[in-house]
Structures are given as C-alpha cells and as structure tokens.
Amino acid sequence: MLRSEIDRFVSEDLGEWDDSSTLVPEIVARASVVTREDCIISGLSEAEDILDYFGLGHERLYDEGEFVPAKAAVIFIKGSARKILQAERLLLNIISRMSGISTLTKECVLKAGGAKVSATRKTTPGFRIYEKRAVALGGGDPHRFNLSDAVIIKDNHLKLLGLEECIRAAKLHASFTKKIEVEVEDLLSVVRAAELGVDIIMFDNMSSEEISRGVQMLKARGLRDGVILEASGGINPKNLEKYSTCGVDVISMGALTTGARWIDLSMEME
Numbered sequence: 030m031l032r033s034e035i036d037r038f039v040s041e042d043l044g045e046w047d048d049s050s051t052l053v054p055e056i057v058a059r060a061s062v063v064t065r066e067d068c069i070i071s072g073l074s075e076a077e078d079i080l081d082y083f084g085l086g087h088e089r090l091y092d093e094g095e096f097v098p099a100k101a102a103v104i105f106i107k108g109s110a111r112k113i114l115q116a117e118r119l120l121l122n123i124i125s126r127m128s129g130i131s132t133l134t135k136e137c138v139l140k141a142g143g144a145k146v147s148a149t150r151k152t153t154p155g156f157r158i159y160e161k162r163a164v165a166l167g168g169g170d171p172h173r174f175n176l177s178d179a180v181i182i183k184d185n186h187l188k189l190l191g192l193e194e195c196i197r198a199a200k201l202h203a204s205f206t207k208k209i210e211v212e213v214e215d216l217l218s219v220v221r222a223a224e225l226g227v228d229i230i231m232f233d234n235m236s237s238e239e240i241s242r243g244v245q246m247l248k249a250r251g252l253r254d255g256v257i258l259e260a261s262g263g264i265n266p267k268n269l270e271k272y273s274t275c276g277v278d279v280i281s282m283g284a285l286t287t288g289a290r291w292i293d294l295s296m297e298m299e
Contacts, residue, residue: 030078039082042119051111058110058298060117061102062124065293069135070097071166072127075159076104076120083112094131094166103294110298117296126156127163128292134167134285137266142273144280147172149261151283160286172281182211184233192218196225210259219243223252231281234262237271244276 062076071093080087085108091097103124106113137146147170152160161171173179180203182195190198192211199209210229211222216239222230232240240260247253259279260272265288272280 035082053110056110060106060113060298062104063102064097066099068128068292069131070128071131071163072124075123079120083116121294125291125294129289130163131167133289134164134169138168140269144273145170147279147281148285149283152286180209216243223256229257231259231261237275241275
C-alpha cells in the first residue's frame, strides 16, 4: 500500500484525538487476528503494511488465497498495546472485505467449469485495486482496472454511433497494444462484430440459451476461434452454472464485489 493511502485510512479511523487507545498503559502486548468462519484469506499483505506503519511486529501464518478454517489465527502481532488498538479496526476491515471477495470468487470459480470468472469495474471508489486483487487471490480474473486498459464499446457508444462506426473508430484511434471489445444484445450484432474483427465479444444481459445460439452461429460461420467470448449482466452465484455450459470463455460478474459479504474476524489480545 502507498504511504499516502495508509495516511488517509488511518486519519479517517483515528480522527483528531484518540482518547480510547490512551486509556491503556504504554506496554508491550501480543495479539492475534482470528477467523470466526471458514474463508479464503486475503488482505494480509495490506494488513502487514498497516502494522509496519504503526511500528508493530507481526508473523503471518497463512498464504494469501489459502483456505483458512474457522477459529484459526492468521497473523500474530507484538508491540505497543496502544498501537495495536489503533491498528485493529483498520486492518480487520481490510482483511474482512478482501477475504469476503476472495471467498465468493473461489465459490464461483468452482461452479464455472472451464470458463474464466472475471470481476468488473463495479468497485468501491478508492479501493478498486484491493478488491481486484482479492478477486485474483480467489482464483478469478480482475478484468480491466480502468478505461485505459482496453477499449470496450458499450451500449451507449452504440446508441450514439452504431456498431460499425464504433469498431472503425476504435481500430483507428486505439493503440495496437489494446484489445477491442464490444457489448452485443442481439445475435445479428454478434456475427457482425466477429466479421469486423473485434478481439472480444460480450454477450450483455442475454439468457444462457441465447448465448448458446450465438456461439453456434459463430461456429457455423467459422468465426468462433478468432474471438474471445464473454457473458455478462445479471449473472450471480445462483445462476452461474447455467452460463458455464453455454460455450463462452469468460463470465464477468459484478456480484463478485457488489455481492460479497465481509468475513467475520476478530483481534484477540493475549
């Protein structure tokens, strides 16, 4: 984590005058962060950065992305009792949030068969890099981090310019290093986008049955192998398995971040 980010997080949590931590004497103490439920743990690197910021010693007991059973300690901490209390909520929040995303992502990866499970840009402002990293630690793909990573032609672009003009403009202006992806909402656009040579076609808000028909149409025209196919829109852990069998390469899910609950953790002083 950047020092400036930790400064901002700490300032938000401690405020201008921290009376509660100063209630305890300035003594050396030991503590551990303990899981209260099974999870895929992540956020430990960020937690270690926070502990370093406060000058606290620490020992990590698990690798990130590893399954951790309930009631297991994931980090031991040693140092100033006051500093431990000041770091407590911030590091628990980060581990809880990131581990929740990693745990849900792992669940979805196991349901997706051979398709890659990907995140979206539906992330918490200012916390995207950590939420995307949590997806990766859960076995998913982070997708693009920002608008500069790839050219994605979305529905509002198509309404303004139309499919063919959007693809022409993208090929004219985008760097050769960037992939061009187009969202499609009907099967005719699927075929036309493939014919125009885009790198990725996203089936947006389409049923698994429609997507299967679209994949078969591309195969029948000899266009399937030249393009990456992505399903997106309204996909969640409950309906994911239907999309895993429709022939796409990638299933992107905003639910990996918007639907992930926090993992229950605690810090226990010895």
